[in-house]
Amino acid sequence: MATAPQIRTFFHSQVNSDSPAKAAEAGDKWTAFPLSFFYSAEDSVDLAVNSTMLFVLQLDHAQLSNQQFTDLGNAINRSTIVSDAINTMATFSAAAQPI
Amino acid sequence: MRITILHLVACLMFMLAFNVQPSMSQDDLPKALLHVNEKPDAPPSRKYYIEIETDTSLQSGIFHSLCQDTDDAVKCAKATRIGILSSKGVEVPSVGQSRDNDLFDNTLLIARDDANAAKRYRIYLSVGMEPFVDFEKKKYAIVLTNYVDAYDHAVVRVIPVGLSTLTRTLASDFPGCRRNEFAMTVDYDSQTSPQHLLDLYHYLDSLQNPDKLKQITIEVEPLSRKGTKTLTVKAVTVAPLKNSKGEDPVLRGFSKMWACFSTDGDVPTEKFDAKLTLPKDAPLDLVEPRVVTGLTALTAEPAADVFPQKEKAVGVRPIDKDLNIGVSLVSSVKDQQQPDKSFLRKRNTVGTLDLRLGFFRNIKRLKVKKVPDLLAECGPLGDYQKPTDKDPGSVTINNHPNLLAPGIVIADDDTIATFKGGEVCLYYRYVDDQDPARITNHSYNFAGDPNIQPYLTPYKAQPVTAGRYSIFTPFYIDAKVSTGNITSDTSSLNRVVLGAQEELRFYQNNHEFPTYYRLLFQFNHASDRDFKQREFYGTFKFNPVFAALNHPYDPTNVESETRHLCSTCKPPYKLLPFRYGYEFVPIIGADIGKTYYRHRPAEAIKPSDTVRRLYFGFDGTINPTPRISLTASEVFYVRGESKTDRYHNYFLGEFAYSLGRFSSARGANSFFFSFERGGQPPFDDPDVNVFKIGYRITATTIFSR
Numbered sequence: 001m002a003t004a005p006q007i008r009t010f011f012h013s014q015v016n017s018d019s020p021a022k023a024a025e026a027g028d029k030w031t032a033f034p035l036s037f038f039y040s041a042e043d044s045v046d047l048a049v050n051s052t053m054l055f056v057l058q059l060d061h062a063q064l065s066n067q068q069f070t071d072l073g074n075a076i077n078r079s080t081i082v083s084d085a086i087n088t089m090a091t092f093s094a095a096a097q098p099i
Numbered sequence: 100m101r102i103t104i105l106h107l108v109a110c111l112m113f114m115l116a117f118n119v120q121p122s123m124s125q126d127d128l129p130k131a132l133l134h135v136n137e138k139p140d141a142p143p144s145r146k147y148y149i150e151i152e153t154d155t156s157l158q159s160g161i162f163h164s165l166c167q168d169t170d171d172a173v174k175c176a177k178a179t180r181i182g183i184l185s186s187k188g189v190e191v192p193s194v195g196q197s198r199d200n201d202l203f204d205n206t207l208l209i210a211r212d213d214a215n216a217a218k219r220y221r222i223y224l225s226v227g228m229e230p231f232v233d234f235e236k237k238k239y240a241i242v243l244t245n246y247v248d249a250y251d252h253a254v255v256r257v258i259p260v261g262l263s264t265l266t267r268t269l270a271s272d273f274p275g276c277r278r279n280e281f282a283m284t285v286d287y288d289s290q291t292s293p294q295h296l297l298d299l300y301h302y303l304d305s306l307q308n309p310d311k312l313k314q315i316t317i318e319v320e321p322l323s324r325k326g327t328k329t330l331t332v333k334a335v336t337v338a339p340l341k342n343s344k345g346e347d348p349v350l351r352g353f354s355k356m357w358a359c360f361s362t363d364g365d366v367p368t369e370k371f372d373a374k375l376t377l378p379k380d381a382p383l384d385l386v387e388p389r390v391v392t393g394l395t396a397l398t399a400e401p402a403a404d405v406f407p408q409k410e411k412a413v414g415v416r417p418i419d420k421d422l423n424i425g426v427s428l429v430s431s432v433k434d435q436q437q438p439d440k441s442f443l444r445k446r447n448t449v450g451t452l453d454l455r456l457g458f459f460r461n462i463k464r465l466k467v468k469k470v471p472d473l474l475a476e477c478g479p480l481g482d483y484q485k486p487t488d489k490d491p492g493s494v495t496i497n498n499h500p501n502l503l504a505p506g507i508v509i510a511d512d513d514t515i516a517t518f519k520g521g522e523v524c525l526y527y528r529y530v531d532d533q534d535p536a537r538i539t540n541h542s543y544n545f546a547g548d549p550n551i552q553p554y555l556t557p558y559k560a561q562p563v564t565a566g567r568y569s570i571f572t573p574f575y576i577d578a579k580v581s582t583g584n585i586t587s588d589t590s591s592l593n594r595v596v597l598g599a600q601e602e603l604r605f606y607q608n609n610h611e612f613p614t615y616y617r618l619l620f621q622f623n624h625a626s627d628r629d630f631k632q633r634e635f636y637g638t639f640k641f642n643p644v645f646a647a648l649n650h651p652y653d654p655t656n657v658e659s660e661t662r663h664l665c666s667t668c669k670p671p672y673k674l675l676p677f678r679y680g681y682e683f684v685p686i687i688g689a690d691i692g693k694t695y696y697r698h699r700p701a702e703a704i705k706p707s708d709t710v711r712r713l714y715f716g717f718d719g720t721i722n723p724t725p726r727i728s729l730t731a732s733e734v735f736y737v738r739g740e741s742k743t744d745r746y747h748n749y750f751l752g753e754f755a756y757s758l759g760r761f762s763s764a765r766g767a768n769s770f771f772f773s774f775e776r777g778g779q780p781p782f783d784d785p786d787v788n789v790f791k792i793g794y795r796i797t798a799t800t801i802f803s804r
Binding site for chain 2: 003005006008009010012013014016017018019020021022023024025026027028029030032033034036037038039040041043044046047048050051054055058059060061066069070073078079
């Protein structure tokens with residue numbers, strides 16, 4: 001299952017793709033910023049987190065239930081610091097069901 | 100005279116609140132206290148020190164193998180250590196070499212005043228470590244790891260580092276000072292010498308001298324605004340007060356002295372850092388900490404709405420909770436005119452049930468349109484360090500270094516030289532299992548997955564993240580019903596609406612301000628309290644939200660700036676809300692509905708029409724500054740249900756300006772005007788043409804402290 005350092009790399013690509021100007025502004029301290037720095041809407045945060053999580057699950061040959069995705073969405077919001085969001089995603093990655 | 104009865108009362112209160120602390124006794128040991136090095140010729144590497152005092156003597160063999168405190172700032176050459184300084188449970192690493200300005204040697208030295216008692220030790224800290232800044236957060240502790248006492252008992256002990264017996268701090272909410280004043284407080288205990296206390300008190304007192312006053316500045320940096328602001332001190336009051344004969348107070352009777360600074364500007368109304376600069380002759384005890392972080396903001400009156408919003412009608416109120424139920428009973432007497440024109444005073448009692456219920460409210464489903472096969476890092480190409488077969492490399496793109504696993508070739512050297520400084524994209528699929536993870540060409544845990552080589556290309560727009568959000572409330576009830584007869588006054592109180600709602604948001608991209616399309620489907624069934632008139636209506640609404648037209652004003656949309664006064668603090672940046680915003684959302688919608696059952700309802704209930712209408716328009720809001728809000732809403736209706744009154748339009752424009760705060764932020768005032776013209780569904784009432792203008796002042800604490 002993907003670890004937090006691996007998810008950090010994948011999630012940076014997501015953030016850099018979604019919000020390149022803000023990613024450049026944050027530089028290598030990007031994990032210390034809240035997600036509200038990169039996204040102006042809660043839906044966008046959910047979309048970014050889900051997209052990265054689905055990529056991770058694809059690599060891990062695993063899946064999360066709908067309920068787990070809902071819990072993941074509830075656990076991460078715009079006020080979440082990026083590093084905490086990455087750790088949360090790593091926790092859910094560890095709990096994924098292999099397929 | 101500024102020293103008033105208020106100050107005398109404050110002084111007395113503090114005599115009660117801050118009792119004389121008991122003297123330190125042997126029972127308080129061991130202890131570790133942080134001090135400012137008061138030696139005028141102390142090198143920068145010895146600007147501060149922590150003095151450790153233990154309750155038992157160190158075994159003489161170990162004691163004699165320790166380094167002694169010396170005048171020179173040299174690194175201890177001996178191998179024996181009895182403990183270390185830790186911060187948040189982690190050893191503070193040693194830095195630099197002997198006589199370096201940044202030298203920090205994490206070694207406990209025998210203090211000069213130990214006098215072979217083997218109980219007093221010292222560790223020096225450099226000026227760059229700024230130990231007083233965020234002292235509480237740093238959680239310094241001395242961990243005795245090799246402390247064997249004179250009785251051969253091994254002692255492992257963690258001694259939290261405290262502040263020396265005399266500490267100075269800066270506050271914006273100190274109760275001994277007035278609102279909008281800064282307080283510099285000096286806390287001390289009974290170990291401090293009376294003469295030293297008196298010297299400090301005299302110094303504080305001397306600050307009232309106009310020449311010295313001019314030299315005091317307080318630089319403030321609000322944590323949600325750009326830059327810093329320097330405030331000049333206009334007046335100082337000192338406490339405890341002298342007695343009526345002008346004699347100094349007995350300072351040992353207190354545990355605190357303080358000075359209140361009035362400045363030429365207000366204390367910031369948001370959390371802030373501050374740097375207090377005293378005249379150059381200030382005693383060292385009063386100089387540190389220079390920068391105090393995260394000070395409390397001045398409580399400020401929020402800008403109030405000039406016209407309070409009315410509650411929406413039943414059926415259009417938001418279902419924002421699973422259950423929202425209210426029951427009331429109102430009993431009142433009222434004069435009622437009788438047929439003979441006389442008045443009869445009658446008591447009327449009405450019970451009301453107000454119910455909003457959402458079953459399985461807001462069931463959210465998110466579907467990402469397509470999971471990418473490859474991820475990309477795009478942006479200007481920066482430094483490139485080529486990986487070798489053994490060592491990893493890195494490539495910086497868009498100000499972010501991406502690590503490359505050993506042996507990974509993303510492009511040949513000539514190509515990279517050509518790309519340098521230009522916009523590129525690095526495509527990859529896999530990372531390895533190192534920390535930090537490095538981009539590689541194979542799966543880290545599934546050998547059967549195909550290898551995919553990462554590659555660098557000139558910039559090309561990568562696939563955007565898109566998706567669909569569904570928010571479904573399968574059933575809700577919005578009702579207000581009351582007892583008694585339904586009259587024209589209470590018809591709105593006797594409506595029961597049952598409904599279901601589905602909202603779909605199609606995200607075309609997931610940028611900082613995304614473009615998405617919002618579709619709302621609503622089906623409602625409405626009736627009176629007795630279900631004698633029943634109607635249904637369906638609503639469809641479409642709002643395209645274009646990124647270019649929608650940057651709403653929201654204090655949580657932020658940009659960053661480095662903290663000026665405390666660049667080493669965590670976080671080292673501050674988040675500044677965008678100070679402007681704009682929204683422009685077109686609306687297209689349709690309503691359809693009809694009354695399908697009517698059987699002798701109360702006279703006050705009007706028969707409702709068949710509804711068939713189409714509408715389009717826009718909602719717009721502009722906030723050129725946080726204080727100004729301009730909103731406009733225009734809707735044009737095409738009414739299929741009426742041949743005589745087919746077209747209608749409705750316009751509402753509002754301008755609200757918060758004129759700001761006054762009286763040291765105790766009061767706020769705002770100005771408002773609006774223009775409303777036209778009619779809105781259900782078009783029962785004549786069209787309106789209303790101009791409103793208003794001004795409101797609010798001040799929660801203007802007459803009270």
